[in-house]
Amino acid sequence: MQQASWQDAVYEALRRAGIRQLAYVPDAGHARLIARAHEDPEMRAIVLTTEEEGVALATGAWLGGERAVLLMQSSGVGNCINMLSLPQNAHVPFFTLITMRGEWGEFNPWQVPMGSATPRVLEAMGVHVLRAERAEEAAATVEAAAALAFDSTVSVAVLLSQRLIGPKVFVR
């Protein structure tokens, strides 16, 4: 598993950031993180039926003194739009890692509209957007984003580019 190295580094960054609840809608690009979370007795892995559940969950976690992360694909960002008003209004951190579709060599045209709109949609809802393009910068970007979210109490998304995830995951 060539990709495991940078994804494991990202997982370690999440642990160092004190994340205890990892909510996700399954995605191939997040598969390694999801597997690590399920193996980790210190992490609660929470499978969602739709992404906005994770925004509300993260707010509840913070109210209770824990930190959460939401893992989703860019197609899930649209499902979250109104719920993003919750952490913003409640002055609660929100932290999400988003695997991008619809950009680098996308083969499925149905992924393109939401993928193309993802950064603008997030920014329109007050979410700070960081982006990781290369394997060697992914963990550092996640670490910086977590610090921004939890130390400065804002909503932060890290876009993991489709180039980084690699076409191998998606193309048959």
Next chain:
Amino acid sequence: MTSELDRRAVVAALLKEPGELLVVAGLGTATYDVGAVAERSLNFYLWGAMGGAAMVGLGLALAQPDRRVLVITGDGEMLMGLGALATIAAQRPQNLAIAVLDNASYGETGGQQSHTALGVDLAAVATGCGWTHVCRVREAAELDTLRRRLREEPLFAVIPVSRSEPSRHLPPRDGAFLSSRFRATLGVA
């Protein structure tokens, strides 16, 4: 489903002597009800985020496993986030209960019929999602037992209530104030 139970009297019964119960109130009349009968620092009122009350409750319950969490919401708010019933059942938190005040209508927007007036059975949905503690309460005499069960069991309760609109009571709606107050009281700020 018609009922003579008054929603505010129901909420007053459920929140009697709340102690350190952590309460999440769903958008709409449920927020007004909770604020009217027991305004306190361990209540978190949702003034938006429709469909999110149960999931706020889950995140809180997982973070505070030694405390009891009660979500009080309406049928319309619950209907918008039905998937949460599946997500919560899959996690099986023992310290989270949900009470749905079911007036079978959207009271905030003109009283339009909700799906529970049209045949949808929220208790059956919860059972189908894997909730093992589910009940329907129709009589005022059952409320004392319901209050106890909501504080001891991972219970999903549906309480049909009348459509009468109680006087509007507006609890604090500054979310930053509510979250800061809640966390400070809980000792996690």
